Amino acid sequence: MPLFFLIPLFTGLATGYLSKKCDREIAYLIGLFTIISLIFSLILAPWQIQLMLLILALVSSNRLLQE
Template identity: 65%
Template structure:
């Protein structure tokens, strides 16, 4: 399984981490670009990774909904 989809993810996360401390517009722009790179890397991810994330989201949301109903 090629791991080239991790390149935009790590690039965005590293850039967002270093520029997150800025209070100017550059901090907000880096946050938006980090979110875009996360979406882009999920699009490029192999189907096994996408399926695994889908299963985690479905079962995690079901457990959270059940927990919230009983509170």
């Protein structure tokens, strides 16, 4: 299984961490880059990981709807 999707994922997480220490305007731009890189990493992820995330989202939404 190729792990190329981890590169934008870790880049996005690192920039998200750095955005907490920046000014407001720069933090918005960094936050936008973080969201784009996380979406890009989900697109590049193998289907097994995408299926696991989909099942996790469905199970958690069912628990929230039951409460």
